[in-house]
Amino acid sequence: MELTHTADVEAFRTEARDWLRAHVPARPLPSLETAEGFAAHREWEARLHADRWSVVSWPEEYGGRGVDLARWLVFEEEYWAAGAPGRVSQNGINLLAPTLFDHANAEQRARVLPSMASGEVIWAQAWSEPGSGSDLASLTSRAVRTEGGWLLSGQKTWSSRAAFADRAFGIFRSDPDTPKPHQGLTYLMFDLRAPGVTVRPIGRLDGKPAFAELFLDEVFVPDQDVIGEPGQGWRIAMSTTGNERGLTLRSPGRFLAAADRLVGLWHAQGDPSDGALRDRVADAVVGARAYELFTWANASRFAAGETIGAESSLNKVFWSQYDIALHETALDLLGADAELAEGEWAEPWVFSLAGPIYAGTNEIQRDIIAERLLGLPKGRR
Amino acid sequence: MRFLLTDEQSDFARTVRSLLGSARVPPAVRAWADGDAGPGRALWARLAETGLFALAVPEAYEGVGPLPLELSLGFVELGRAGVPGPVVESAAAAVLLTELADEALAKRFLPGLAQGEASATLTLPGGSPYALDADAATYCFTVSAAGELRLAAGRGKVLGSTDPARRLSLPPAGGGELLAAGPAVARAAEVAGRWARLLTAAQCLGVGEALLARTVEYAKQRTQFGTPIGSFQAVKHRLADTLLDLEFARPLVWAAALSPGPGEVAAAKLAAGEASYRAAMTALQLHGAVGYTEELDLSLWLRKARPLRDAWGTPSACRAEVLRSLTPRRR
Numbered sequence: 001m002e003l004t005h006t007a008d009v010e011a012f013r014t015e016a017r018d019w020l021r022a023h024v025p026a027r028p029l030p031s032l033e034t035a036e037g038f039a040a041h042r043e044w045e046a047r048l049h050a051d052r053w054s055v056v057s058w059p060e061e062y063g064g065r066g067v068d069l070a071r072w073l074v075f076e077e078e079y080w081a082a083g084a085p086g087r088v089s090q091n092g093i094n095l096l097a098p099t100l101f102d103h104a105n106a107e108q109r110a111r112v113l114p115s116m117a118s119g120e121v122i123w124a125q126a127w128s129e130p131g132s133g134s135d136l137a138s139l140t141s142r143a144v145r146t147e148g149g150w151l152l153s154g155q156k157t158w159s160s161r162a163a164f165a166d167r168a169f170g171i172f173r174s175d176p177d178t179p180k181p182h183q184g185l186t187y188l189m190f191d192l193r194a195p196g197v198t199v200r201p202i203g204r205l206d207g208k209p210a211f212a213e214l215f216l217d218e219v220f221v222p223d224q225d226v227i228g229e230p231g232q233g234w235r236i237a238m239s240t241t242g243n244e245r246g247l248t249l250r251s252p253g254r255f256l257a258a259a260d261r262l263v264g265l266w267h268a269q270g271d272p273s274d275g276a277l278r279d280r281v282a283d284a285v286v287g288a289r290a291y292e293l294f295t296w297a298n299a300s301r302f303a304a305g306e307t308i309g310a311e312s313s314l315n316k317v318f319w320s321q322y323d324i325a326l327h328e329t330a331l332d333l334l335g336a337d338a339e340l341a342e343g344e345w346a347e348p349w350v351f352s353l354a355g356p357i358y359a360g361t362n363e364i365q366r367d368i369i370a371e372r373l374l375g376l377p378k379g380r381r
Numbered sequence: 382m383r384f385l386l387t388d389e390q391s392d393f394a395r396t397v398r399s400l401l402g403s404a405r406v407p408p409a410v411r412a413w414a415d416g417d418a419g420p421g422r423a424l425w426a427r428l429a430e431t432g433l434f435a436l437a438v439p440e441a442y443e444g445v446g447p448l449p450l451e452l453s454l455g456f457v458e459l460g461r462a463g464v465p466g467p468v469v470e471s472a473a474a475a476v477l478l479t480e481l482a483d484e485a486l487a488k489r490f491l492p493g494l495a496q497g498e499a500s501a502t503l504t505l506p507g508g509s510p511y512a513l514d515a516d517a518a519t520y521c522f523t524v525s526a527a528g529e530l531r532l533a534a535g536r537g538k539v540l541g542s543t544d545p546a547r548r549l550s551l552p553p554a555g556g557g558e559l560l561a562a563g564p565a566v567a568r569a570a571e572v573a574g575r576w577a578r579l580l581t582a583a584q585c586l587g588v589g590e591a592l593l594a595r596t597v598e599y600a601k602q603r604t605q606f607g608t609p610i611g612s613f614q615a616v617k618h619r620l621a622d623t624l625l626d627l628e629f630a631r632p633l634v635w636a637a638a639l640s641p642g643p644g645e646v647a648a649a650k651l652a653a654g655e656a657s658y659r660a661a662m663t664a665l666q667l668h669g670a671v672g673y674t675e676e677l678d679l680s681l682w683l684r685k686a687r688p689l690r691d692a693w694g695t696p697s698a699c700r701a702e703v704l705r706s707l708t709p710r711r712r
Contacts, residue, residue: 001383001384001385001386001387001390001450001635001639002382002383002384002639003382003384003636003639003640004382005382006382009382070382263704263707266704275697278700278701278704279696279697279700281704282651282699282700282701282703282704283651283700285648285703285704285707286633286648286651286652286700286703287629289633289636289648290629290630290632290633290648290652291629293384293632293633293635293636294628294629294632296382296384296632297384297385297632297635299384300382300383300384300385301385303383304383304385314624314625314628314629317621317625318625318629363614363618365621366614366617366618366621366622367614367617367618367621369621369624369625370611370617370618370620370621371617373621373624374593374597374617374620374621374624375597375601376597376600376601376611376612376616376617376620377601377609377611377612378612379608379612379613379614379617
């Protein structure tokens with residue numbers, strides 16, 4: 001057991017750091033949850049892509065560098081430590097791409113992945129429906145067979161990035177007569193500007209249109225945009241949500257950088273006599289380190305050929321709670337200035353509040369932990 | 382980087398675990414609490430056969446160490462089984478004597494500690510004034526604030542702990558044989574204190590795991606309203622949170638054993654101590670009234686969790702250390 005990287009990995013770190021130092025915008029971009037910010041972030045994605053830093057873990061043929069998990073984690077550390085912008089392509093890169101690598105055909109990968117890597121096409125996720133959040137399998141939006149493809153109808157909601165994105169992916173009920181709700185679902189990609197699609201942006205708590213609801217009225221999707229076999233959508237989607245809760249959505253680099261900024265804030269304006277606040281700053285430091293080490297242990301497990309299952313729920317509950325605690329501590333340190341909506345910590349705080357809700361609520365994650373990791377009996381929710 | 386136990390390390394932990402699993406530990410704990418160290422010493426003798434105590438001692442003095450990671454893995458098992466006695470203190474005393482690099486002292490004490498034939502307790506500057514289990518330990522070392530290392534003559538009166546299996550006493554002040562003095566002693570004491578903190582963290586992790594495992598088993602078989610209480614979401618979620626606390630404390634303990642700097646060790650102790658105490662509170666609540674009794678073996682771990690959380694560095698002291706020793710990340 002060891003905690004040091006090889007010289008090769010450190011060389012990769014240096015290369016990434018040098019590039020970021022030369023390219024990260026000197027001033028923060030406008031919020032990516034605004035039209036202006038979305039466009040600015042799209043440009044940033046293109047700049048990352050031009051030097052092949054947008055998807056370092058992907059194969060080279062799709063615009064990546066084909067690096068292993070250790071290098072991806074190191075890149076993430078450097079990325080967030082450099083103060084680089086949030087990733088507007090994250091839904092595509094973190095959720096759709098792993099699904100494509102596992103379940104799509106070669107034609108689909110060749111068609112979809114390069115434009116995702118460059119930021120030319122930004123993807124939104126379209127899972128939830130008004131009546132189907134935690135009980136996702138109860139969804140009712142339909143995919144009906146038609147010549148050469150499918151017609152999508154129904155309503156999707158809380159669709160992240162959909163207010164400004166180009167395309168979306170989700171699952172639809174293609175066979176309403178199956179005995180179980182998890183059956184008869186099909187995984188599809190569709191164009192948010194196709195005839196029959198209405199996008200209604202939804203203001204988040206701070207008013208920014210971070211997500212949207214989608215009204216679909218017989219939207220045509222060609223067969224080539226079905227991922228995997230029709231009817232297998234649930235199984236395919238679950239492999240995606242595992243990614244979402246597990247490593248890829250929140251790399252430790254992000255929290256290490258945030259904890260670092262918090263410590264800076266404490267030194268700059270913390271009240272040395274406020275022991276309670278000092279303790280919370282220390283807890284944020286320890287939490288980031290714990291998450292980093294937990295992730296390295298998992299990465300080592302992957303490298304040794306093991307897989308991660310229900311353990312990803314531990315990850316999700318941890319980072320989502322940690323994220324809120326860290327940002328609340330920052331707000332408490334700021335005092336009266338915490339209220340300023342354009343303050344450095346305000347938007348990240350609002351963003352953190354959604355953590356325990358999306359990617360499967362923390363209540364559902366705790367059920368998974370209790371039943372699958374501790375072996376407790378299933379019960380009524 | 383491979384931040385994962387090697388097969389040898391996992392095997393060693395399994396060996397200690399299975400040895401302790403087949404030993405009758407709870408009666409030894411109860412006897413220890415009553416002042417009869419016999420069964421506890423017998424347990425120690427069996428542990429010595431695994432090489433556990435030798436891990437803190439260099440090869441030159443009949444040890445195989447120092448191997449902090451293997452030692453920590455062993456201490457997780459000591460915590461899981463609830464082994465009584467000054468285990469942490471014996472290892473810390475070995476570290477102290479090793480660090481002093483005084484050949485005569487090392488030869489006099491270390492081989493016995495490595496073989497588990499001798500045990501030790503100690504008090505260090507900045508730590509608790511109370512020596513743990515001085516009445517049962519072979520040696521009682523004290524280090525004063527002025528940097529004097531002494532072998533205490535006689536043992537103070539035993540004072541009750543909230544964990545009856547932890548027998549506390551105040552070593553007689555200033556008395557006993559003067560073994561060494563000066564800045565080297567202070568430096569060695571600092572290192573020994575850090576090891577004590579690390580090994581206590583490991584012990585806490587084991588205590589927390591034992592509390593969780595027992596509570597999960599109980600929640601599966603205990604029925605109320607006609608159904609196992611483990612099927613209730615409120616119960617499940619407390620247990621899930623307990624697992625979460627322990628699983629995120631574990632890598633901190635590993636990392637601290639790999640690079641035992643003050644900040645890493647403090648972070649590990651903070652996380653493991655808090656995780657184990659919260660596991661105790663969950664165990665108590667979910668067992669209900671029966672958990673509030675001393676008859677149930679669960680009480681052995683319930684009473685240990687709080688003192689261990691505070692021994693060799695309270696959460697507050699650990700948080701202060703984390704911030705003090707933080708090296709700013711490079712930009």
